[in-house]
Amino acid sequence: MITLETLMREYAERTPESAALYGKACRALPGGVSANIKFFDPYPLFMDKGEGAWLTDVDGNRYVDYLLSYGPLALGHGHPAVKAAIMEQFDRHGSLLYGTPHALETEYAEKIKEHFPSIELLRYTNSGTEATLLSLRTAYACTGKYKIGKFEGHYHGGYNQVLLSVNPPLARAGAVTRPIPVPESAGLEPYQLVNTVVLPFNDLEDCTAILREHKDDMAAVIMEPLLAGYIEATPEFMHGLRTVTEELGILLLFDEVKTGFRAGLGGAQGLYGVRPDLTALGKVIGAGMPMGVVGGKKELMMKSAPVRGSDVFDMSAEKRSSAGDVLFHSGTYNGDPLILRAGLTSIKILEKEFEGIRARTESLKKGLKDLFAARGIAVNLPGVGTVFNIVLTDKPRIESYRDMQEADLTLRKKIDFALFREGIYNKPTNRYSLSTAHDESVIDFTLEAYKKVLARFQHFQN
Numbered sequence: 001m002i003t004l005e006t007l008m009r010e011y012a013e014r015t016p017e018s019a020a021l022y023g024k025a026c027r028a029l030p031g032g033v034s035a036n037i038k039f040f041d042p043y044p045l046f047m048d049k050g051e052g053a054w055l056t057d058v059d060g061n062r063y064v065d066y067l068l069s070y071g072p073l074a075l076g077h078g079h080p081a082v083k084a085a086i087m088e089q090f091d092r093h094g095s096l097l098y099g100t101p102h103a104l105e106t107e108y109a110e111k112i113k114e115h116f117p118s119i120e121l122l123r124y125t126n127s128g129t130e131a132t133l134l135s136l137r138t139a140y141a142c143t144g145k146y147k148i149g150k151f152e153g154h155y156h157g158g159y160n161q162v163l164l165s166v167n168p169p170l171a172r173a174g175a176v177t178r179p180i181p182v183p184e185s186a187g188l189e190p191y192q193l194v195n196t197v198v199l200p201f202n203d204l205e206d207c208t209a210i211l212r213e214h215k216d217d218m219a220a221v222i223m224e225p226l227l228a229g230y231i232e233a234t235p236e237f238m239h240g241l242r243t244v245t246e247e248l249g250i251l252l253l254f255d256e257v258k259t260g261f262r263a264g265l266g267g268a269q270g271l272y273g274v275r276p277d278l279t280a281l282g283k284v285i286g287a288g289m290p291m292g293v294v295g296g297k298k299e300l301m302m303k304s305a306p307v308r309g310s311d312v313f314d315m316s317a318e319k320r321s322s323a324g325d326v327l328f329h330s331g332t333y334n335g336d337p338l339i340l341r342a343g344l345t346s347i348k349i350l351e352k353e354f355e356g357i358r359a360r361t362e363s364l365k366k367g368l369k370d371l372f373a374a375r376g377i378a379v380n381l382p383g384v385g386t387v388f389n390i391v392l393t394d395k396p397r398i399e400s401y402r403d404m405q406e407a408d409l410t411l412r413k414k415i416d417f418a419l420f421r422e423g424i425y426n427k428p429t430n431r432y433s434l435s436t437a438h439d440e441s442v443i444d445f446t447l448e449a450y451k452k453v454l455a456r457f458q459h460f461q462n
């Protein structure tokens, strides 16, 4: 069997400039990266240029990009219409930022509402993290309760309440039916282990029992309706969860940061026909720039309306006294016109081209499935819409984080490193995202690359 050491040696031979830049980066940034997720062993590739479906690294190697920056680039790199929209903001409107309301805030909001009927009112944020954070604060403010339920294996951003049991070692994660909260970061407040209750995904019976126990303290259940963006909830689980949360007076928050405009134009909620109370969006809506949205029921979202009272910045005496009644939500860059213009442009293109990406995603999945089958490697390709993952397992259904732990991640990592040489980029073991730029020729190129890599593995096996 070809060893990881061989593949790493190959990697080092092809990427000396990335290695050198990484060495320099380590002198300026902890671990050489600006976000922990950007790191992989022995050092990450440093990219220099993007064009359509392609990335070029600093050593001049070209790759089809299936990371797509973890999903936002639904039109690929440097789409001319997005570029024109950004330039137009300068040319016609003269500034990047007004610090006042502007018409595009409403125009883009109406477009999002069209695709997400559960969203009656919305607010813009600067990231998916801020969006889920604001959705939780809204839930606390509206229910007067301060616990949340979150599912094992689900990610909602980088702050204390939700940095639990995203990727827990199973030895510490408790029973499958009663997961234990496992911190994912140093520096979490100990009370989060009590205030965040971890739930088993796709297990309605045990989930319901846990929710019943905590119903008097629990403001909301937050979830990725597709775990990690590609593992489906069963319709029974999803509809059952909606019913039980409603019955228990717990708000249901869909974190559609990954699935919004990817599982379908209307996100996972459109596919399931389930109306959450609040929805968080991010990634695709900003067309590659930092942006998030929180939206949902009018009666909940109105909690942040300053016309109801005031906010922390209002200095008049009578207003200050009511500041605590209004949900605080502000941000220098909220509703940034440049980002909204690029995002809205990108959504209008996706409306026409989404089905094409979805069809090509399916044809790539089918091609891959056949290639793995021909080599006798068990594979499951879970995913909906324009995202999927390659899970090396003989499990016919993957329904939870724990199912994922049974996959052969070592082989997957080796395949991913071997693919670098054939011109395919993804962060090793990450999910695949496609864009409008991933056309038939890109899919054919990818399947050819896989054919070579899998043949190489087989050759070494014999």
Ligand SMILES: Cc1ncc(COP(=O)(O)O)c(C=O)c1O
Residues within 6 Å of the ligand: 070, 127, 128, 129, 130, 132, 155, 156, 157, 158, 224, 255, 256, 257, 258, 282, 283
């Ligand atoms: C489901 C989900 N929620 C929230 C976030 C956080 O978004 P951001 O990285 O924009 O802060 C992410 C990011 O990957 C995500 O996948």
